[in-house]
Each structure stands twice: as structure tokens, then as C-alpha cells.
Amino acid sequence: MSLRLYFSVNPNKNHNSLAIIESLSYNNISKGFMMKKAPRFLNLFKIKLPLPAIVSISHRISGVVLSASLIWVAYTLYFLKVCNQYSWQWLTSHPAWYLSGYLILAAFFFHMCSGIRHIWDDFHHTHTLNAAMIGSRYVILISVLLTLLFMLTRWAVS
Amino acid sequence: MNLVTLIWNYRRKGLNDWVSQRFSVIFPIIYVLAVMCYALVGPNLDDWRSYIFSFPMRILGTLAALSVVWHIKIGLWVVVSDYIPRGFLRFASTIAVYVYVWLMLVLFVYLYWSS
Numbered sequence: 001m002s003l004r005l006y007f008s009v010n011p012n013k014n015h016n017s018l019a020i021i022e023s024l025s026y027n028n029i030s031k032g033f034m035m036k037k038a039p040r041f042l043n044l045f046k047i048k049l050p051l052p053a054i055v056s057i058s059h060r061i062s063g064v065v066l067s068a069s070l071i072w073v074a075y076t077l078y079f080l081k082v083c084n085q086y087s088w089q090w091l092t093s094h095p096a097w098y099l100s101g102y103l104i105l106a107a108f109f110f111h112m113c114s115g116i117r118h119i120w121d122d123f124h125h126t127h128t129l130n131a132a133m134i135g136s137r138y139v140i141l142i143s144v145l146l147t148l149l150f151m152l153t154r155w156a157v158s
Numbered sequence: 159m160n161l162v163t164l165i166w167n168y169r170r171k172g173l174n175d176w177v178s179q180r181f182s183v184i185f186p187i188i189y190v191l192a193v194m195c196y197a198l199v200g201p202n203l204d205d206w207r208s209y210i211f212s213f214p215m216r217i218l219g220t221l222a223a224l225s226v227v228w229h230i231k232i233g234l235w236v237v238v239s240d241y242i243p244r245g246f247l248r249f250a251s252t253i254a255v256y257v258y259v260w261l262m263l264v265l266f267v268y269l270y271w272s273s
Contacts, residue, residue, distance in 0.1 A: 060237060067230040070230075070266075074262065077210070077270075080206060081211070085203055115183065
């Protein structure tokens with residue numbers, strides 16, 4: 001009965017063509033069809049995410065980046081604790097230091113803004129795609145503005 | 159479910175995690191905004207040192223480190239349990255997350271309060 005049901009659904013008629021399905025491979029014949037119903041090899045480059053989804057996955061990525069950036073923060077704090085004037089100048093003028101600082105700053109403000117949007121979503125204020133789209137546009141705009149504002153500290157210091 | 163799975167994946171106390179992940183962002187945001195607004199003034203090394211290691215900023219920094227460690231513990235657990243399948247790999251990466259997080263907390267407390 002279930003086999004008959006399976007043959008009525010052709011996995012090759014995959015209309016959005018997101019997945020590459022190996023329907024007639026050696027494994028299917030040897031292990032049986034029922035094991036291989038789910039599409040296995042998703043082609044991630046063919047998936048076009050809408051803007052709210054991009055903001056959502058970037059929230060996660062920036063969170064991982066920020067949790068790794070604790071090492072940067074601890075290194076800078078340690079440097080501030082022990083260094084003298086010249087080594088402080090060396091550190092703050094080192095491109096690896098301030099470029100990663102820009103990256104961490106941008107990740108922090110993006111994570112903050114999209115996290116506020118997540119809380120907003122948790123309380124069910126985004127019912128429609130339009131509201132989610134507007135919210136994610138505001139997230140990007142405000143985080144870019146905050147990042148640019150605090151990137152001014154570079155010129156304020158020098 | 160065997161005992162190890164039960165211990166490391168068991169009732170994550172979802173509401174507890176949800177609430178603490180959302181309330182633990184308050185101190186880090188206050189701390190980062192305080193530091194970055196001070197950086198807009200354009201301080202030199204001695205100003206930085208006396209600002210960051212002043213008593214109120216040490217208290218705020220310790221609270222921020224504690225909160226951010228709690229936040230990261232929950233967030234990285236979510237990421238690990240989303241992308242890594244059950245088994246030894248998830249077990250090992252969960253332990254790695256916890257070790258990283260507690261080492262960072264100890265490091266920050268040491269950096270703020272030593273000498």
C-alpha cells in the first residue's frame with residue numbers, strides 16, 4: 001500500500017528545482033525506495049532568501065562571530081592593563097587590530113538590532129511579510145548607522 | 159534514551175533559557191555603549207586605563223561578562239544542537255562550548271580584578 005503511494009509521487013517533478021534528488025541510484029535499488037524519499041543534496045546556492053530570512057541567518061552568524069570575539073576583547077583588555085604608550089600605539093595602529101575591531105563593532109550592532117527585532121517578533125507584532133520586510137530594513141539601516149557613528153572614534157582618537 | 163543523552167540534552171528548561179537569554183543582554187549593551195561613547199571623546203592611554211579600570215566600570219564589566227557568558231552559552235548550545243547531529247560530535251562540541259564560556263568568564267574576572 002505504501003509502496004503504491006510512493007510510486008504515485010514522482011520525486012523528479014521538483015518544480016522549484018531546489019534539490020538534486022538521486023532517485024535511481026544504486027542505493028535506491030539495493031536498500032529500497034522508502035529510505036530515500038527525502039531530498040538529500042540541497043543546493044544552497046539556488047535558494048534565494050527574502051530579506052527577513054537574510055537578517056535572521058545573519059543574526060546567528062554574527063552571534064557566532066561575537067562569541068569568538070571575546071578573545072579579541074580579552075586580548076585588548078590585557079594589553080590595556082600591561083602596555084606602555086608605545087605598545088598601545090603599535091596595537092591601535094595595527095590593521096589586524098582595528099579592522100577586526102570594525103568587524104566586531106558591525107557584528108555587535110547588527111546582532112543588537114536584529115535581536116531587538118527578534119523580541120518584537122516574539123510578542124507577535126509581525127503578522128505579515130510586509131511588516132517583517134519593513135522591520136528588517138530598519139534593522140539594517142540602524143545597525144549601519146550605529147556602526148558608522150562609532151567608527152568615527154578612529155578619527156577622534158588620531 | 160540512555161543516561162548520557164538524558165543528562166546533556168534533557169529538559170533544557172526552555173522558559174528559563176528564553177527569559178535569561180533576553181534579559182542577559184542588558185548589561186553588555188550598557189557596557190559597550192558606555193565604552194564606545196567614551197571612545198567618541200578621544201581619550202589617550204591613561205584616560206582609557208583610568209576609565210576601564212575604575213570601580214563602577216569594573217562592576218559593570220564583570221556583570222556584562224557574566225551576562226554575555228550566559229547568553230553565549232545558550233546561543234551556542236542552540237546553534238550546536240541545530241547543526242550537529244546527535245552523538246559523540248554534539249556531545250563533544252557542547253562540552254567545548256561550556257569549557258570556552260567558563261574559561262572566558264574566569265579570564266575576564268581575572269583581568270578586571272587582579273592587582
